[in-house]
Amino acid sequence: MGPGPINADPRVLRAMSAGLIGQFDPAMTTYMSQTQELYRRVFQTRNEHTLLIDGTARAGIEAALFSLITPGDRVLVPIFGRFGGLLREICERAGAEVHVREIPWGTVFRPEQIAEAIAQTRPALVALVHGDTSTTMMQPLDGLREICDRYGALLYTDVTASLGGNPFDQDALGVDAATAGLQKCLGGPSGSAPAAFSPAAVERIERRHSVEAGLRDPGQYASEHRIRSNYFDLGMIFDYWGATRLNHHTEATSMLYAAHECARIIVTEGLAETIERHRVHGAAMHAGVLGLGLRDFGEAQHRMNNVVAVHIPEGVNGDAVRADMLNDFAIEIGTSFGPLHGKVWRIGTMGYNARRDTVLSTLAALESVLVRHGVSVPRSGGVEAALDSYRAAGNPA
Template structure:
């Protein structure tokens, strides 16, 4: 009667800018039988996960915990908890995910100011700082690593300038956390959102965030304890946050010692996240960043040696995403389809003005390893030759192997 079969999925080599291959240890952790949400062993794991997240974010912030949703849920939780109607928000846009910040801020009734640069460029930090001083926003929201263009916005001067001007600096580090340094305290960032399904090698479905006491003060003024569990002391003055699910003032009370019931924590995802950040710390942050740089270099050298051109070989390149210009006369989607169908390899196209113009290859987390880099280089060559491209055959793999040899 029931014709649905057990899962039987192919194994893929996933070389997109996310989601990427999940570390097998994370998958194992996720097959662990669950605990109840208030089981002391489970709340202990929640606390441990917070501790480990602080290390990954390089912060001493009290608050570092996941939102139960995909990466953009973390962005929305922060922006909707901080922005009140009419608040000015400045958003520098250099790719698709800058637009997402405006989408979310707009729906929270912010007065939005944007500055733009070409997709493929980033801003001189001074340009952003000047605009910040001119607009004097409550919040400056900016993407750290734009996977849509393979570019990374430097932030080390922007954070301190915001602090000095008493502007809140909120950063989307979904693509960079765990693969590239994200120095929350050193750069004086007030709130940062990370992603699980990229450099942490955990499936999509949670969004680790961190924020400091500057953000917490706003939360406290807008706090509202849920009816049905509130006590007489729980009366606050400010306009409540427009989402219950994303209300960080309530989520704090669930992740904090009060342990006020909000949602039921996503047990299995938390197991995965805990294992994912544990593995990051076990490898060591610096060793992990170095590993990502090494495989990026091998990939770039291999791609260039076979005669393809890079789109983002710039000083502001996002190390974990390498973008390749699609050669004239080549159908980018047909190439991707053949890579998937015949090699089981997935790479990405792009969005908006770059759609059809570049391929994007991710080297993130568990996917970022030698055999994957070598396989994607050889497969690209094979597929492109099959599509009639003129390449320096045989050169790509040798160039990549040279990088690995010289690294030993």
């Protein structure tokens, strides 16, 4: 019940134990195409270039940024948590001239702040996190497309923590590039990064298209303006996933099965229903921690559905509480990074763990551990508040 990775859906684990098939076996390429179509529905996009990056969520981020950024490009990174800092440093490593704007952790940007920063910096790319688990905040993206269009900037966002558990409509928002991971609301293991790219993003990437030596005729071997990474060269990855099926890496087949199953489960449940499930169980957990007398962190109206942060009560050893939760109840909760390390606990309700039983068990266990640590806690305050929240939501299972 931490901020992710979380318990994977058993169906996803089972999917990974299917036998492997050759990477250009028609069964395999069909499976790849199906996966693309499933993720178009999860990202809510028609983008042809919707695919998986073989690596963790961070690999997806790096593939997008290294492929979109030509060294020297100006990039604007609005930072409201740790993962904004990660975007900054990946942009720096990609050779960008990086401009950042930072606001206090626990808040999000107002559109006019971003508009002003874009007007000042005239970036080729705006890169920002959608939901930053370090603070549990979700940055509203409405209106950013229009602002970016005014200055011809592309818009990238990291939806690792938010996708599947919070509203995200890539095409309606006009997001050019979005990358995710399986280990949050998608209910799978870390190790595959679904990603989707708009035609404008693809156009910018294809300008630097190159073909690996030994695959086609040597004339197509480009040596200038190549993307700084081979593994994350999206032009090559597009060739691998697209009609040409040009060899690049060897697709991580078991992770493809996992990614496929994660999306299939969501599409079967219904994307709107999946998001609503996250909202309901997240709200119950939020009500529950407040019912235990804990104080939530950050602007509550901008909290992601799937994770809540609470201040660790004064005088309480946060790590000792976490250890007791893990050792006595086999329930993991998190702390956070940097300025929030040891200051907050983060409790997740996402993917397979966004359930009534997990929410109530976590609150009951937390109450008992807090009591043992000398915290004055209303008896059953967490469980009762969560049950009230469930009742108000029509008492879902």
